[in-house]
Amino acid sequence: MTAPSEAQIVEAVTAKLTGSQGKTVPEAELARLLATLELENDWTDVSAKRFHSVLSKNALVDSASTASTATNGGASAGAGAAGSKKKKKSKTDAGVPRSFIDANVSIPAGVRAHYFDSVKGKGLVASRSFAEGELVFTEEAYIATPPPEAFDQVSSGELCAQCFLPVSSAPVQLAIKNCGKCKVRFCTSACARTAMATHHTLLCTELNPAAKPLVQLVQSQKWQSLHCVARSLARLLSTLTPHNNGMGKQSREQDDLIAAYGDFETVHARLSSFATVSELERRSRNPGWATEKASFEGILAEAYTALCNALDPYAEPRTSAPHPDPHHVQLDLIDAVKTRKGQIKDLFTYASFLKLLGRANVNMEKFGGLYSVHSFLNHSCAPNVQIRHVPERGILASMKVAALALRPIAKDEELVISYIDPTTRLGRRQLVLYRDYCFGPCTCPKCVQELKEVGLQYDPAKNSVKTFLDSVARKSNPDPHAAAAVDPSLEEELRASLGF
Template sequence: MTSPSDEELQRALTELKAAHPALGIPKLHSRLRTDFPEWTVSEKRVRKLLAPKDAKDAAPHPTSQLVEGLNVAQWTPRVAVRVFDKKKGKGLIATHKIAAGETIWLEDPFIIAPEWEIYDKQRAGAACALCTTLFAGPANVRARCAYCPAAFCNALCRKRAEKTHAVLCPAQNPASMELMRWVRTHEWMATALVQCTARILLANTASGTLNADWAVVRGFATLGMEDRARYSFRSEPDRATWKNAFELYRRAFHRPQREALPKNLTDEERKVAVLLHRPLPVEIEAALFDYDTGFLRGLGRMSLNLEAHGGLYTLHAHLNHACAPNVSVRHLDQRRALSRITVRALVDIAPGQELFITYVDPATGYGARRNALAAWGFECACKRCAEEVVGWKPEEAPEGLGDLESELKAGLGVM
């Protein structure tokens, strides 16, 4: 048994993180031991190499902006959006007294990017291709896509799926198949960006809701993938993987930015061009299809805002973090609307008080929470952290971080 140098270990961890981006530190350590049985490496050493350094070495803080024209009352009259400062950005405050246990609002997703188990069931026709509700049997399938095997639990879901499905339908846009196969094979969490892009493209050509939909997307908190990868994992980003995904993404969704299409298009390119017959505004075109300022920022935006089960929710995305949250987010309608979230008060909330969820497992200690929150690009300064940081030393940080999935489930209040 040998102990690798920091350079050797960092290189191995970078490759493992690129190949398995959803793994947390304990599972990365386990995989490292499997791939390099001749090495003796403690989990503590892995954590130290991947942990964020001093604040001066931290990535820029996430940025966000108000959603222009957002009507909060469509979900609830009991909260309002407030802008706090440039660093913290926006959040939600109570406008009325909210009692512990009270349901504050219900919300359907802006887009759905489900967990892989549900995704596979959707592809197999065993779950609704829109709302993800599982089918008890064939009799529960009430509607289907006219072009592909996608199944829906009712005509309403099929109608709502028109906001995204056509661009992802393998019959209507064959180029999307290669991208989705690659994403699924690598279990790469880019499905949210794919769904979001599909919605924007069809809002431009079919639904006529481009301005409203784009305002929602721009309003999500954003931290570029380059910064997020370095700050969260202390490793060199795997740019080759990102580039590969970008080329597939561009091939699947990019329409030549001109009215007159070239004559030498392939059949797949022509199908995309016909489906997306109206060119995007220049600003949105760049924000979707420029590699650095569009694609990588889009990936970072999606990963920062995804709810535990894989949806992006317009109002939910306004909720800030505290290690002692006062609201939780749950999926209560498992049978009829699996993707719908219910936001409930955990304690009494007074008017003017901010609503908080927790982005990480609140059962862990200060060190574990601090390390986990690096994925969101900030250090928590809530009351609980201010109390627990007294006397804490970095080398004493708890070792108990789970994989990314469990962190997200705990982190967004799904308990």
Template sequence: MRSVQGGSDRGFKLLLTSLDENVIPTEDEVRKAVIELKKGNPASGVAKVHSFLLDANPSWTVSEKRVRKILQSEGLVRSDAGTPNSTINTIHPSFRLNQSLDVNKWTSRVEVKYFDAIKGKGLVAKENIVKGDVLWKEDPFILAPEWEIYDLQHASEACSLCSSIIRDHSPLHISCEASTTATPCTARYCNRLCRLQAEKVHPLLCSARNPASVPLLAFTRDAQWMALHALAQCTSRLLLASQQDAATFDLDWDVVQGLAELGMEERAQCLREQGLEPDRQNWRRAFELYLQAFKEPRTPGEQKKLARVLKKPIPEELQKFTFEYQAFLRGLGRMSLNLEAHGGLYRLHSHLNHGCTPNVSVRHLDQRTALSRITVIAKEDFEIGQELLITYTNPQSSLRDRRRRLSEWGFGPCRCERCVTEEKVWKESDSNTQEADDLADQLKAGLGVL
């Protein structure tokens, strides 16, 4: 990096000299040069590309911050997460297709389409669709509801499976049958069907059947860590499925394997660009409690209870996927990336990509009978092949803010019609601001402020 050494007055003088001789290149010139340099030196970080740029263009005055901004907006930020010689150019979520997903179970009007390695998969219209049409309804694979609802579930006032409110006392409501006075469980269900369905997830998170899970759930509630709660639900579901026949396990396994994924370390890398540091101590603590809940309870009594639920050995691939620390971190990232706004993980819904002008809306319409069920509705007319889009950001926010939110998840700049138009306007008005910013940076650097 080319910086001015020594006291501030010396630096200031040097800077004045350099400003006399130097030129501030246009945004397009810098962008073109930066992209070329990055292509030729894929392993180089921001500082290196910056110094190459100044070596190649000695008359240019360009700050490192400006280079960083360009690399970020092009999705070319270097990852340090791997080995020292890693040459990853772009951090982005990874995608796999769930081959066993039968979309027809929910709808015949949309299909899964694989776009490419960066964009991954998405959902497109299989026939013409009219604005206002209900496209499908879907119950969650697992649910980690908002904390308000979570608290109601714990107070036996919301169904432990579908989260519908059950404050009134109907004879249909049923409590968890494992609950005893000595080992109470507060889970309560709308009806028999919900109780039956809950057996796919509840046993390992039941305070009566697996008391070792209580500290983990208390921790997720305390930290209000929805992704951790979702991961606990998901792990419980997979471990329980492994106790069933192979076909049952494979179906659930494929759902989880098919989810887009961005590890916590990769996410940390994206957030670091915004000056946020990961709280690794908290990750470790969460992992300890998670292992205690599902693998190594602390007391012999708790161990015995867990062994009563998990009688068969856990398949090795599932063990690796569940009980290794790095896998745990990837699991957390996978949950955060795929959860619906109200905390459910949905098999088909999780395929929906982002657009800044969403064309479908996701609603919870069956509030009294199945609160966690979603209804996906067309917000406009669709032609065959047109992609269905929801928004991962606040559609009201500015281009910059939307990009920042997306970059937290490793998504490159959105190329939807709205973004392309807004970017044009922004670039035109911004080249002036950019120059002013740049000049201010150079002055500060000269004064030793940076």
């Protein structure tokens, strides 16, 4: 990877503008252009500030477009949010993941947020056209959780506990940071700062010994969704810890932490906006759930207890201790805002725990992160966008994604990805989407055409979802024994679909 000179930056941008409608770059498009050039040219160490400075110096920035873009984007988000308030839950919507548009999510230029209805929820729509292969947006995980196979390497300090890249690949070896209490390490000061401000202060088994059973359960079961829940709650509660609210920090430092990672209300709203459904609803749709129910309910209870003991500020062992935990949540900060205590108590009920697990499993990207913008993307078996992981230091980064146009996308067209392998047979796709993502039947153009070919058309007034999916399975797969030979085993499917 190379750090480009000013001349190289100007040359690359000019080449991009050649043949386009304008001779300058709209300011709102600078972040996307920089990300595109970094991907294409293997650049490194080009900050957004430097990029803007170089382009401004060479009269390549159209700053006049900023105000109109911001106005249009804000109007779109506002319309979506307003629409969500008018939607009422239908009796037929039971078990459908619920989501809403968080107005604080920064939507990339060129796309807008849109709220469709109470069943489909939120989505992204193109506000301009995109060419095939064009970068739509890049994004880093809002909640970063390592892939299951990396848990042990993170705990041993081999991989950074924030970005999950090898610590040995750190750009500056002197910048490597150790936790100081446990074996966890961070490859840069930025990773260390983010981790300590969003999760590690509460999940370090030395700073918070009560977290040890939870961390051990995550590691032993390779339970990615439970880890995601733990880091989500830790990010929320970290806004109320001494680390983020004192410990010698000046008011400017505290303001910087809030600006970078949000306050309690901001984080709570962001986490709540992700599509949410009870994990029991997901599990009950699994064909093998009746067989596995007792054993999984046992481990769910164990996980719930471990999570509460680790993080709940009102857990009995913590409230009865003679001295307050110096690294945990400060109760006076909870009491400072009237609504916080009720929200926190609600989060640590068993019903909420099941919803948090369901939220993690429905929204996690394949490597495990929760992404604010990525979570807006709805499914189609004929997608127009694909998600790729962005290489950093020559390594495929697990917690940074890029959305690329698979084909030309017209203005006002919805941006969609495929949650599953779109080459899978029709009956299989319909079952997995209904079971793992709690929606269906899928009526994307590809599915409608394939349903038509087997003589089926979904009519919610005439068919229940389960009855229709049974019909799809029978008609699209006349030889179930052949399908059984190629499908994964029940045990593997159970573990994958339940977040293990």
